């Protein structure tokens with residue numbers, strides 16, 4: 358599953374160069390050339406990161422960053438500012454607005470990719486290759502093995518990816534579309550109800566010691582992977 362990066366930059370040659378570099382490095386690049394377009398594109402499924410130019414028509418990148426960081430749905434999307442100014446005052450303004458890092462123009466593709474990877478690592482502490490553990494459930498993405506308290510699980514490839522996604526994104530509700538995008542990938546056409554089928558299979562595969570209750574249906578919203586029982590969270 359490739360990570361989606363929104364490139365907000367009004368200078369077409371720079372924007373296209375960045376997108377090209379991103380795609381070459383396995384990212385899925387989407388583009389916006391001003392604040393309005395950027396706001397249009399910050400929709401579900403949300404980008405994994407935003408590269409944001411400092412000077413844009415109709416406002417500064419910082420004002421957009423501020424707006425995104427104030428919204429509960431977008432505040433966790435990391436933002437890297439692209440700036441021609443390396444001025445300390447400006448950086449302070451950006452960091453106050455919640456910007457995660459800076460890349461000063463001109464930059465090399467290598468530097469840009471390194472910064473992006475560093476920010477992604479920082480915000481999502483579990484790398485895609487790390488073994489994950491959750492209440493007796495253990496999943497090793499490299500060896501492609503999963504187990505509950507040492508007893509290995511029989512999982513299909515989709516259930517495996519679904520479980521991995523859930524274990525690295527606990528306590529948050531994901532819509533079927535978000536799950537499709539994250540687990541199946543953006544370019545594949547699958548019906549929403551396919552998600553339900555695989556959720557049922559996953560529940561079955563991890564049942565036995567009660568772990569199936571972690572996969573919770575949130576009516577009208579989607580699914581959540583949580584160790585808190587639904588009844589308890591409904592009361593609190």
Ligand code: CA
Pocket residue numbers: 366367368410411412413
């Ligand atoms: Ca600009």
